[in-house]
Each structure stands twice: as C-alpha cells, then as structure tokens.
Amino acid sequence: MKWPRLTLRARAALAAALAATALGAVACSDASYYWQAVDGEIEILHKSRPIGIVLADPAVPEQTKARLRLATRVQDFTVASLALPADGSYRTYADLGRDYVSWLVVAAPALEMKETTWCYPIVGCLGYRGYFSRSDADAFADRMRAGGYDVLVRPVRAYSTLGWLDDPLLNTFVQQDELDLMATLIHEQAHRRVWVKGDTEFNESFAVFVEQEGLRRYLEHGAGETGAGNQVAAAALLNRYRSYLADRERFQDIARSGRERLAGLYASPLTAEDKRARKAALLDEIRRDYQKQRPSFRLLNYDDWFGPGLNNAYLAGIAQYHVRIDAFAALFDEQGRDFSRFYSACESLGRLGRVERQAALDRLALSARSREKRAAVLPAPREKRAAAADPLGVHLLSVTHAAQ
Numbered sequence: 001m002k003w004p005r006l007t008l009r010a011r012a013a014l015a016a017a018l019a020a021t022a023l024g025a026v027a028c029s030d031a032s033y034y035w036q037a038v039d040g041e042i043e044i045l046h047k048s049r050p051i052g053i054v055l056a057d058p059a060v061p062e063q064t065k066a067r068l069r070l071a072t073r074v075q076d077f078t079v080a081s082l083a084l085p086a087d088g089s090y091r092t093y094a095d096l097g098r099d100y101v102s103w104l105v106v107a108a109p110a111l112e113m114k115e116t117t118w119c120y121p122i123v124g125c126l127g128y129r130g131y132f133s134r135s136d137a138d139a140f141a142d143r144m145r146a147g148g149y150d151v152l153v154r155p156v157r158a159y160s161t162l163g164w165l166d167d168p169l170l171n172t173f174v175q176q177d178e179l180d181l182m183a184t185l186i187h188e189q190a191h192r193r194v195w196v197k198g199d200t201e202f203n204e205s206f207a208v209f210v211e212q213e214g215l216r217r218y219l220e221h222g223a224g225e226t227g228a229g230n231q232v233a234a235a236a237l238l239n240r241y242r243s244y245l246a247d248r249e250r251f252q253d254i255a256r257s258g259r260e261r262l263a264g265l266y267a268s269p270l271t272a273e274d275k276r277a278r279k280a281a282l283l284d285e286i287r288r289d290y291q292k293q294r295p296s297f298r299l300l301n302y303d304d305w306f307g308p309g310l311n312n313a314y315l316a317g318i319a320q321y322h323v324r325i326d327a328f329a330a331l332f333d334e335q336g337r338d339f340s341r342f343y344s345a346c347e348s349l350g351r352l353g354r355v356e357r358q359a360a361l362d363r364l365a366l367s368a369r370s371r372e373k374r375a376a377v378l379p380a381p382r383e384k385r386a387a388a389a390d391p392l393g394v395h396l397l398s399v400t401h402a403a404q
Helices: 008-023 028-047 051-055 062-082 134-146 178-193 200-220 228-266 272-296 325-334 339-350 354-377 382-389
Strands: 048-050 092-094 102-109 118-120 124-126 129-131 149-156
Touching: 028 048, 028 129, 048 051, 051 062, 051 092, 062 178, 062 200, 102 134, 129 134, 134 149, 178 200, 178 228, 200 228, 200 325, 200 339, 228 272, 325 339, 325 354, 339 354
Parallel strands: none
Antiparallel strands: 048 092, 102 129, 102 149, 118 124
C-alpha cells in the first residue's frame, strides 16, 4: 500500500496511526520502542523539502546541490532503464543534522553462528533492532550483552519504508562517496519494488544484484550525461567501481572463511569452556587474515570491522547480503535480462513458502554454476570473451553490499 498525494501533516498522522495499530498487538514493554520509531519518522518528514526548493536555496552548499543533481539523474535512470518505482521517493531532501539516520543492534549467541531475530508488523522478522537514537541503541545493546550475547551496534546512513512513504534523500547518505550514493539509491529503490516479508537473505541478495547490475549499466551508459569529458569521467568511475567491488569481495572472502571456522567450532563436541578459549584464538586468526591482505585493498578500509570488537554478531549475517546473487543472476538471464519480467518472476518466488522458495533459488544457482563450468571448458565466441573477463559481468557479481 502507498500513501500518495498526502500533506506532510497527514502523512505524519498516518505514520503514527500505523505504529499505534502495531502497538495494540505487542506487549507494553515494546511500546517505547515503536514510539521512538514513530518520532524518528516524523522528524524526517518534517525536515523534508522538495529538491527544487533546496537547489534554489543560497544557504545550501554547492557540494550538496551537486549531489542532489546526481541523485536526481540516478533516480530518473532507475525509473527509465531499471523499471524501478516511478513514485515520489527521493524527490525531497532532509538534513537531519547528524551523520547517521539510525543505528542497528545486531546480536548473536556467544557460541552459535546465527543472528537473533525480532519480528515486526509489515516487514516480518529481521536480524536486527533499529533505533533513531544512538543512546537508545547503546542501552538495548548493553541489555543484550548482559544476557550473554555477542553484540554489534552499526550506524546506518539510509533505509527504506518499502513504499509506505515517499522516502526523502538524507544528508546522511547524500554526502557519501558518489559511488556509494548511486549504489544506495538503486539498492533502496529495489527494496521498494520487491520485498518478501521475513526473508532477509532473499531481500538483500535481490537488492544487491539489482544495485550492482543497475549501477554497471548506469556507468556504462556514461552516467546519464553527454559530452566527451563526461564520458571519460564515467569510464573512470566504472573502473573505480570495479576496484570497489573487488575490495568488497575480498572482505567477504575473509569474513566468510572466519564465519565457517567459527561455525565448525560451535558444532564440535568440545565443552563450552574450551569453545570459548578456541573462539578467542580464531577471532585473532581472522584479524590476522585481514591484516595480511590489507595492502591489497585499494579503496575500502575495514580496520574497524576487524578490530578488537569482532565477534559473532559481526559475522553471523554476512552471507545474507550475497549468498543468493548467483541465483538472481540466473533468473535475470532466464527472463531475457528484462527487469520488468525479472521483478515479476521474483514476486512469484516471494509467493512461495520459504522452503519452496529456497529450493527454487538453489536450482537457479545450480544452473548458473553449470553454465559457468561449460563456459570454462568450451571456447567462448570472441565477442563474449571480454564480458566473461569483466569483473562486472552478471555471473561475477557474487559480492555483497558490504556492511559499512
């Protein structure tokens, strides 16, 4: 359901009414959590201004205006070329006066490699709890730590209301690196197009695939601008994006390897005390793995991620952002690389039960791997060799929208 053509006051009232309805179905102890979410959303709505008005405001820095123009070009491209929603999202701008829009609390059992989940109205069960206040997030994280959980508090620059509201551009992600800004816009718009309640792995892998395929197309088409100088700049951005993805894939490899070693430890017959001792040693090994490969990272820095706080909460959800990308790539090929048909096919998968949906994605991933094996054995036609070697080729997009 969408709330179009409503005044700011009406949208704020509806947001509060929606949350109040949800509150009637939850315990009183959760009331403060939902009300802080309402307050945070209302703050965003009240601070939103149409982009045209912001561009005409002499008090707004020129750098901010340039990013808003870029965001508008990307948004126009997502509608025209990626068949993403042509609604009122990202046509307004809100400066929240802080670096992050919200903070996520992720928790995992100390001796299990799995995220703790919380269930919500509309979106289903998710592996995090979100707060618009850092102090509220820290307080909840402290309670989870006291309960024996490994915890991560992660700042968030952007999020989507999944089409319930027209999301504004926020200063928290408009001021990012331009590649991050473009990727964020496409990623969040993908969530607005397809969302399966309670299936984070499906939703994030889908959005990452659309983000990466969409951004590749945008950059290959000259980033929406004409002129030789702009084309050269777009080509440079495309090469930079290749390095960006390579860094993220390298990060994923390190994190995934560490995750698997820890999961193996937790499944072993060792005593809890021995597991805790071995866990500390394995976490040190993971940090050393990163330090060994750190010189190979060209653009991204994960020093904080692999710092002293590294624990299960950092690693448990890593796979959810990339594990199904090869399946979505295969589905995209099956649908003739047509985005509208692809989204319809994804929606059909979303209507399946969870077990059936996972089995269907497994079959798609298997077909993708089979094609890759055949391509490795059989000589490719000349015109396809460059695409196969291109790190932005669809079958090579098995990297994540890395945790920031």
